Amino acid sequence: MRQYILRRLALAVPTLFLVSVIVFGLMRLMPGDVATRMVEGHGYAKTLDALRRDLGLDRPVHVQYVEWIGNIVLHGDFGRSYWTRQPILEEFVRRFPVTLELALLTILVSVVIGVVVGILSAVRQDSVSDYVGRILAILALSIPYFGLAVVVVVVPSIYFKWTPVWTYVAFTADPLQNLKIMLVPALVFGVTRAGPIMRIMRSALLDVLRQEYIRTAWSKGLSERTIVLRHALKNAMIPVISLIGLQMPLYIGGSVIIESIFRLPGVGLFFFEALGKLDYPVVQSVNLIIAAMVVGLNLAIDLSYAFLDPRIRYR
Amino acid sequence: MSVATPPIDATLPRRTAPARSRPWYLDVWVQMVRRKPLGTAGGVIVLVMLAAAVGAEWISPYGFAQTSLRERFIAMNGSHWLGTDQLGRDLLTRLIYGARISLYVGFGAVLLGSLLATAIGILSAYFGGRVDMLVQRGVDAWMAFPPLLLLMSIMSLVGPSVWNITVVLGVAFGIQNSRVVRGVALGIKENTYIESARAMGSSHTAIAVRHILPNTLPTIIVVATTGLSTVILTEASLSFLGLGVPPPYPTWGGMLSLAGLDHMYQAPWLAIWPAVALSLAVFGFNMLGDGLRDLLDPRLKGG
Numbered sequence: 001m002r003q004y005i006l007r008r009l010a011l012a013v014p015t016l017f018l019v020s021v022i023v024f025g026l027m028r029l030m031p032g033d034v035a036t037r038m039v040e041g042h043g044y045a046k047t048l049d050a051l052r053r054d055l056g057l058d059r060p061v062h063v064q065y066v067e068w069i070g071n072i073v074l075h076g077d078f079g080r081s082y083w084t085r086q087p088i089l090e091e092f093v094r095r096f097p098v099t100l101e102l103a104l105l106t107i108l109v110s111v112v113i114g115v116v117v118g119i120l121s122a123v124r125q126d127s128v129s130d131y132v133g134r135i136l137a138i139l140a141l142s143i144p145y146f147g148l149a150v151v152v153v154v155v156p157s158i159y160f161k162w163t164p165v166w167t168y169v170a171f172t173a174d175p176l177q178n179l180k181i182m183l184v185p186a187l188v189f190g191v192t193r194a195g196p197i198m199r200i201m202r203s204a205l206l207d208v209l210r211q212e213y214i215r216t217a218w219s220k221g222l223s224e225r226t227i228v229l230r231h232a233l234k235n236a237m238i239p240v241i242s243l244i245g246l247q248m249p250l251y252i253g254g255s256v257i258i259e260s261i262f263r264l265p266g267v268g269l270f271f272f273e274a275l276g277k278l279d280y281p282v283v284q285s286v287n288l289i290i291a292a293m294v295v296g297l298n299l300a301i302d303l304s305y306a307f308l309d310p311r312i313r314y315r
Numbered sequence: 316m317s318v319a320t321p322p323i324d325a326t327l328p329r330r331t332a333p334a335r336s337r338p339w340y341l342d343v344w345v346q347m348v349r350r351k352p353l354g355t356a357g358g359v360i361v362l363v364m365l366a367a368a369v370g371a372e373w374i375s376p377y378g379f380a381q382t383s384l385r386e387r388f389i390a391m392n393g394s395h396w397l398g399t400d401q402l403g404r405d406l407l408t409r410l411i412y413g414a415r416i417s418l419y420v421g422f423g424a425v426l427l428g429s430l431l432a433t434a435i436g437i438l439s440a441y442f443g444g445r446v447d448m449l450v451q452r453g454v455d456a457w458m459a460f461p462p463l464l465l466l467m468s469i470m471s472l473v474g475p476s477v478w479n480i481t482v483v484l485g486v487a488f489g490i491q492n493s494r495v496v497r498g499v500a501l502g503i504k505e506n507t508y509i510e511s512a513r514a515m516g517s518s519h520t521a522i523a524v525r526h527i528l529p530n531t532l533p534t535i536i537v538v539a540t541t542g543l544s545t546v547i548l549t550e551a552s553l554s555f556l557g558l559g560v561p562p563p564y565p566t567w568g569g570m571l572s573l574a575g576l577d578h579m580y581q582a583p584w585l586a587i588w589p590a591v592a593l594s595l596a597v598f599g600f601n602m603l604g605d606g607l608r609d610l611l612d613p614r615l616k617g618g
Contacts, residue, residue, distance in 0.1 A: 018453060139598070141601060
């Protein structure tokens with residue numbers, strides 16, 4: 001087990017190296033120049049050359065890359081924003097709880113809906129409830145979350161005179177108010193993500209319910225509830241968990257849009273605002289941090305299989 | 316003991332295979348209509364969208380940028396079936412032209428992406444070894460990014476335009492799906508007929524193009540059709556953020572975007588109809604893709 005973890009960690013290093021090269025290369029090789037934008041209209045410096053020298057943009061690209069990645073690896077320093085001169089990691093850490101809370105609530109919503117509907121669908125295969133469940137899943141798959149979000153923001157306020165709460169309050173300041181604010185975004189996002197979970201849940205459970213040990217459980221005279229919830233569900237959850245892991249990048253990418261619609265001051269909004277200003281260091285470092293998180297999460301999920309399914313053993 | 320062999324009954328009707336003169340790419344559609352009602356429904360939606368996109372000039376009652384300040388924020392009525400927006404532009408017209416942009420970008424990106432996925436996938440699988448190793452680590456790194464973040468980063472640098480977003484989405488689609496093509500090509504590579512082709516002195520190119528490519532084609536078609544809905548949805552998300560197709564072109568994502576939020580409070584149909592159009596399109600492509608996948612490549616069958 002320990003050796004397996006070490007091997008997986010070692011494999012993650014070249015991946016993350018390539019990730020850093022890709023994101024840095026994209027930022028520098030593509031057209032679009034932050035310095036021009038900062039001088040024109042914002043007056044950050046007298047001349048372009050002065051600003052470039054100030055930001056270190058006048059040096060060769062590989063020197064800039066080595067400096068950026070060197071500071072991260074050696075000092076844990078992810079650089080500063082060109083515009084605000086604030087350290088990026090500090091801002092990221094300050095905003096991350098918002099994004100994490102949104103992601104966790106979204107996953108909670110989509111798992112609860114997906115698993116419940118999936119179980120109902122699988123247990124009564126080809127019944128009316130199965131068809132209703134499957135059609136709901138297809139609908140959920142087809143509705144774009146930002147479309148639903150805009151409709152949910154606009155329509156109730158017109159017809160029911162009810163508007164989702166806008167101003168963000170931290171969980172630590174007022175937990176109840178905070179949950180009230182997060183509820184609508186998490187519901188909107190979670191509902192549209194429940195479709196795939198429901199489909200995987202249904203097919204996995206159908207698969208498990210046909211296995212021998214379930215027949216044994218029936219012949220022991222156990223109740224259906226016990227068989228489905230205690231015996232079958234645990235094994236059927238494995239594909240669901242790996243799906244959530246695979247979809248983690250989608251949850252994070254989607255949070256950019258959800259945060260911008262509901263004005264949640266999370267990492268997504270930070271990233272989006274930095275993009276608008278072509279703030280290279282912020283875009284690079286946030287991309288890199290998030291990619292590292294995705295890689296780490298996938299590893300954690302692979303390891304969690306060992307606990308969920310005793311048949312999987314690693315050497 | 317001898318076993319009497321029954322005399323051959325010459326009158327027995329000869330067992331013949333049912334006449335299947337149709338090639339597989341036509342047969343699929345017949346099977347679809349017969350066996351896959353949802354897939355057929357998806358196909359119909361896609362056809363309607365195609366017709367709207369191709370004939371936008373003839374179908375739509377107004378021009379997509381035709382403003383009429385006297386007719387702002389009209390709810391549905393006889394002359395504007397779905398109402399008008401803040402500049403008095405007809406919403407139905409803009410939705411029809413929006414279908415055109417969605418399909419332009421969708422088909423363009425998927426076509427480019429499929430070519431790229433095929434090339435990368437087959438090359439990586441066929442040559443194996445170090446080439447495969449290098450290419451696959453690159454793909455790994457690319458897949459570690461949340462796709463939307465990476466695409467947003469690129470689009471904000473190259474700037475919004477129809478051409479840019481098509482190319483960017485196409486390249487992303489190609490890299491991501493090259494892995495599926497590679498998987499299938501790896502299996503095909505092990506067949507005896509590849510070995511015999513090599514023994515007969517076929518060149519690498521000939522083997523890749525004449526033997527491996529045709530056999531990966533069903534997979535590529537499935538990947539392309541199921542991918543269309545994702546690409547259309549991604550284009551809409553980017554346009555929604557103002558990073559996709561720039562105005563004045565009407566796009567469904569752009570019509571929903573936050574820039575118009577204040578107007579939507581006055582005219583909720585401005586939010587509802589583009590969302591419905593987008594959902595219908597995604598539904599159509601999803602169902603068509605699912606149906607095609609079941610018929611063409613049962614191995615890829617998902618949940």
